[in-house]
Amino acid sequence: MTAPRSAVAGELGTSKAAARIRAAAIEVFAAKGYGATTTREIAASLDLSPGAVYPHYKTKESLLYAISLEGHHAVLTAIRNSDRTDSPAGKRLTATVTAYVAWHARNHALARVVQYELRSLSDEHFGIIADLRRSTSKVFTRIIEAGAAAGDFHPIDTEAAALAITSLGVDVSRWFPSNAYSDPDVVAERYVELALRMVGSAS
Amino acid sequence: MTAPRSAVAGELGTSKAAARIRAAAIEVFAAKGYGATTTREIAASLDLSPGAVYPHYKTKESLLYAISLEGHHAVLTAIRNSDRTDSPAGKRLTATVTAYVAWHARNHALARVVQYELRSLSDEHFGIIADLRRSTSKVFTRIIEAGAAAGDFHPIDTEAAALAITSLGVDVSRWFPSNAYSDPDVVAERYVELALRMVGSAS
Amino acid sequence: MTAPRSAVAGELGTSKAAARIRAAAIEVFAAKGYGATTTREIAASLDLSPGAVYPHYKTKESLLYAISLEGHHAVLTAIRNSDRTDSPAGKRLTATVTAYVAWHARNHALARVVQYELRSLSDEHFGIIADLRRSTSKVFTRIIEAGAAAGDFHPIDTEAAALAITSLGVDVSRWFPSNAYSDPDVVAERYVELALRMVGSAS
Amino acid sequence: MTAPRSAVAGELGTSKAAARIRAAAIEVFAAKGYGATTTREIAASLDLSPGAVYPHYKTKESLLYAISLEGHHAVLTAIRNSDRTDSPAGKRLTATVTAYVAWHARNHALARVVQYELRSLSDEHFGIIADLRRSTSKVFTRIIEAGAAAGDFHPIDTEAAALAITSLGVDVSRWFPSNAYSDPDVVAERYVELALRMVGSAS
DNA sequence: GATGAATGAGACTTCATTCAT
DNA sequence: AATGAATGAAGTCTCATTCAT
Numbered sequence: 001m002t003a004p005r006s007a008v009a010g011e012l013g014t015s016k017a018a019a020r021i022r023a024a025a026i027e028v029f030a031a032k033g034y035g036a037t038t039t040r041e042i043a044a045s046l047d048l049s050p051g052a053v054y055p056h057y058k059t060k061e062s063l064l065y066a067i068s069l070e071g072h073h074a075v076l077t078a079i080r081n082s083d084r085t086d087s088p089a090g091k092r093l094t095a096t097v098t099a100y101v102a103w104h105a106r107n108h109a110l111a112r113v114v115q116y117e118l119r120s121l122s123d124e125h126f127g128i129i130a131d132l133r134r135s136t137s138k139v140f141t142r143i144i145e146a147g148a149a150a151g152d153f154h155p156i157d158t159e160a161a162a163l164a165i166t167s168l169g170v171d172v173s174r175w176f177p178s179n180a181y182s183d184p185d186v187v188a189e190r191y192v193e194l195a196l197r198m199v200g201s202a203s
Numbered sequence: 204m205t206a207p208r209s210a211v212a213g214e215l216g217t218s219k220a221a222a223r224i225r226a227a228a229i230e231v232f233a234a235k236g237y238g239a240t241t242t243r244e245i246a247a248s249l250d251l252s253p254g255a256v257y258p259h260y261k262t263k264e265s266l267l268y269a270i271s272l273e274g275h276h277a278v279l280t281a282i283r284n285s286d287r288t289d290s291p292a293g294k295r296l297t298a299t300v301t302a303y304v305a306w307h308a309r310n311h312a313l314a315r316v317v318q319y320e321l322r323s324l325s326d327e328h329f330g331i332i333a334d335l336r337r338s339t340s341k342v343f344t345r346i347i348e349a350g351a352a353a354g355d356f357h358p359i360d361t362e363a364a365a366l367a368i369t370s371l372g373v374d375v376s377r378w379f380p381s382n383a384y385s386d387p388d389v390v391a392e393r394y395v396e397l398a399l400r401m402v403g404s405a406s
Numbered sequence: 407m408t409a410p411r412s413a414v415a416g417e418l419g420t421s422k423a424a425a426r427i428r429a430a431a432i433e434v435f436a437a438k439g440y441g442a443t444t445t446r447e448i449a450a451s452l453d454l455s456p457g458a459v460y461p462h463y464k465t466k467e468s469l470l471y472a473i474s475l476e477g478h479h480a481v482l483t484a485i486r487n488s489d490r491t492d493s494p495a496g497k498r499l500t501a502t503v504t505a506y507v508a509w510h511a512r513n514h515a516l517a518r519v520v521q522y523e524l525r526s527l528s529d530e531h532f533g534i535i536a537d538l539r540r541s542t543s544k545v546f547t548r549i550i551e552a553g554a555a556a557g558d559f560h561p562i563d564t565e566a567a568a569l570a571i572t573s574l575g576v577d578v579s580r581w582f583p584s585n586a587y588s589d590p591d592v593v594a595e596r597y598v599e600l601a602l603r604m605v606g607s608a609s
Numbered sequence: 610m611t612a613p614r615s616a617v618a619g620e621l622g623t624s625k626a627a628a629r630i631r632a633a634a635i636e637v638f639a640a641k642g643y644g645a646t647t648t649r650e651i652a653a654s655l656d657l658s659p660g661a662v663y664p665h666y667k668t669k670e671s672l673l674y675a676i677s678l679e680g681h682h683a684v685l686t687a688i689r690n691s692d693r694t695d696s697p698a699g700k701r702l703t704a705t706v707t708a709y710v711a712w713h714a715r716n717h718a719l720a721r722v723v724q725y726e727l728r729s730l731s732d733e734h735f736g737i738i739a740d741l742r743r744s745t746s747k748v749f750t751r752i753i754e755a756g757a758a759a760g761d762f763h764p765i766d767t768e769a770a771a772l773a774i775t776s777l778g779v780d781v782s783r784w785f786p787s788n789a790y791s792d793p794d795v796v797a798e799r800y801v802e803l804a805l806r807m808v809g810s811a812s
Numbered sequence: 813g814a815t816g817a818a819t820g821a822g823a824c825t826t827c828a829t830t831c832a833t
Numbered sequence: 834a835a836t837g838a839a840t841g842a843a844g845t846c847t848c849a850t851t852c853a854t
Contacts, residue, residue, distance in 0.1 A: 031322070032238065032322065033236055033237075033238045033239075033322070033323075034236070034238075034239070035235065035236045035237070035238035035239025035240075036236075036237070036238025036239070036323065037238075115377075116319065116377075119234070119235065119236070120236075120239065156393070156396050156397075157393050157396075159383055160384075160393040160394070160396075160397065161397065163378075163381075163383075163384075164371055164394065164397050167370065167371055167374035167375075167377075167378075168367055168370055168371065168374075170374060170377070171370035171371075171373060171374045172370075174318075174319075174370075174373070175366075175370075178366075180362055180366075181363075181366075190359070190360050190363040191363070191367070193359050193360075193363075194359075194363065194364065194367050194401045197400045197401050197403065198397045198400055198401060200400065
């Protein structure tokens with residue numbers, strides 16, 4: 001486990017009640033945006049009184065932070081766990097893009113909060129999250145570089161390709177599900193093909 | 204001009220003051236999100252009193268709508284104007300992706316509002332905007348189809364490719380400018396190359 | 407002891423824990439005022455949980471009442487115990503003013519609660535306390551009257567003098583300790599001199 | 610006028626509405642204490658909506674500060690205006706104590722706020738107020754010193770006498786009006802006599 | 813006896829909007 | 834058109850108190 005439980009514990013909510021509140025908040029934040037969500041709505045969606053959130057999260061922002069931290073850990077864990085670093089780059093890119101895209105589709109509500117509500121974090125919390133995001137990007141960049149070095153990939157611009165792959169994944173959380181795509185695995189499969197083409201994969 | 208002046212006029216704000224308010228609102232909406240922005244902030248950023256917005260826009264939502272409508276018209280106009288429908292598909296895709304991506308980079312504040320604040324529109328306004336968005340997507344779909352028919356492109360899945368190209372453009376407004384990319388034309392150029400690869404362009 | 411133990415017992419808190427809570431409450435009430443003090447603060451200052459006060463005091467007001475009652479009994483006891491009713495008035499005034507002033511200085515936190523938070527008592531509790539206060543005032547009035555009758559004192563207005571002496575004592579709890587005076591006995595000594603002059607003591 | 614209007618203006622409320630709010634707040638603060646008073650009560654006592662206070666005072670504390678500042682200026686002005694610095698000390702003490710005591714009786718609600726709610730001010734505001742209070746005390750100290758130097762007064766301890774005189778005045782706001790005393794001028798007259806005795810006035 | 817989550821009420825404050833000026 | 838006080842509703846958060854554990 002990349003993110004040790006202990007790091008997320010304490011004020012971030014380990015109790016069952018805290019987890020339920022987080023889950024409820026994810027749905028509402030995703031639907032209306034953090035700024036337009038009231039703590040009352042979150043409580044009401046669990047049939048709780050308005051103040052019941054506060055024994056678990058001292059502020060609305062700390063709730064967002066807990067969600068954001070958990071979410072970012074989850075994505076990073078997902079792609080790191082899927083990456084077989086001793087396989088050829090093509091396999092690695094396939095595995096990680098699949099994991100990344102499928103995660104954003106499957107957890108689209110959480111993903112939306114994770115990807116689009118960062119600006120509402122406090123400066124301190126934002127800094128911690130920003131570090132996690134850099135770690136995530138780096139995974140793709142490293143794989144493309146490895147593929148290019150091995151002659152498996154022929155990217156025109158490694159950085160642009162890595163950015164585009166990330167963008168594709170992030171943006172899934174904005175529109176998923178759509179009329180055309182409502183199966184996370186299908187989206188992942190299509191996007192893997194596009195990713196391989198973007199990096200100029202030989203296969 | 205695709206959108207006739209008259210359609211945008213009236214309550215949508217043709218006066219100079221209305222335009223200034225729109226411009227100010229774009230910046231604040233982009234920075235904090237519609238839900239977290241107060242009408243007071245918009246007024247204050249123009250050194251106006253809280254009530255000064257209301258002679259021009261009856262509600263905060265109508266201000267968002269005016270911005271959204273103007274923005275969506277602008278993107279659609281930008282790609283339509285750049286599209287030479289009698290050229291080969293490769294040239295067309297190059298021209299339209301360039302226009303689309305560069306527009307999102309150059310107008311990143313407006314683009315962010317346009318792309319991420321839709322959910323705050325009234326149902327009626329949302330419907331009107333949704334039509335414009337479909338028109339925009341269709342431009343890319345048609346070009347890819349034309350390229351495939353002509354044998355210039357070899358997409359694995361036309362719809363997925365069109366979606367991905369749109370996603371790439373939309374997502375530019377989320378991160379632009381970054382340390383690596385702060386020139387709209389450079390981003391556009393890189394993304395055109397990626398788009399051509401995604402559609403399996405022969406060239 | 408004027409107040410029989412039994413009258414103060416029961417709901418007023420005889421246990422050690424109740425006494426600790428009262429002591430903690432006195433400090434916080436004195437520092438911030440009853441209205442601005444939360445029961446949580448009192449509990450927290452003893453490292454107890456928010457609910458821990460309630461097994462001992464059913465309401466915040468009953469805690470104030472217990473403190474107020476104990477405090478008023480204490481002052482009354484202090485001056486009564488110091489008063490030698492068979493001595494000359496000068497000695498009696500000296501003894502009682504010393505006791506009164508020193509008590510307010512020494513117990514300035516409790517005194518502040520006792521003197522300034524009466525309005526937050528329930529009507530019933532206020533009535534009980536008001537009786538105690540009248541008994542206290544009467545001590546000074548009686549002494550001055552006795553002194554005047556004996557020709558030891560020459561007050562211009564007995565009631566005003568008694569009131570002023572009380573005021574001086576009460577007000578000590580507002581400012582004590584100050585830069586100039588931080589020894590209760592010194593304050594008491596000075597104020598006795600002033601009191602004797604106010605009543606026109608011959609000596 | 611010692612306190613120039615301009616110094617109190619601006620955020621402190623010069624408008625008629627601000628003055629009405631201040632007047633209403635004084636009554637409620639005096640009756641229940643600042644900590645126990647709600648901004649709603651203040652607004653309600655003027656038949657205003659809860660939010661109507663806020664265009665005039667940004668916070669409850671700033672309202673307290675405005676009241677406190679105005680009140681402290683008023684006391685200081687009252688005693689300074691009554692002091693004829695070229696008269697003998699006896700006359701000066703008579704005039705200033707009269708002014709001080711009568712002010713506390715006549716404005717007992719304001720005086721109570723001024724004297725007993727200081728602890729609720731912000732540190733910055735408290736500092737400003739504390740300066741004003743020192744200026745007030747100094748008036749009495751100087752007069753007693755002058756009287757002592759001229760041989761008019763024979764105080765045992767100048768500082769204690771000045772402190773006691775201040776205490777007497779302050780404490781008036783706690784109990785005034787009482788059954789015995791409800792005329793400010795009568796209280797003032799009695800207290801002047803006591804003050805003169807306390808300083809050992811020859812007359 | 814103590815804990816701490818939960819409640820119901822309510823606190824301070826803000827907000828979109830209105831309206832007299 | 835603009836101002837700014839005012840409103841009514843609501844927002845975040847706190848609080849005295851309760852209660853299951």
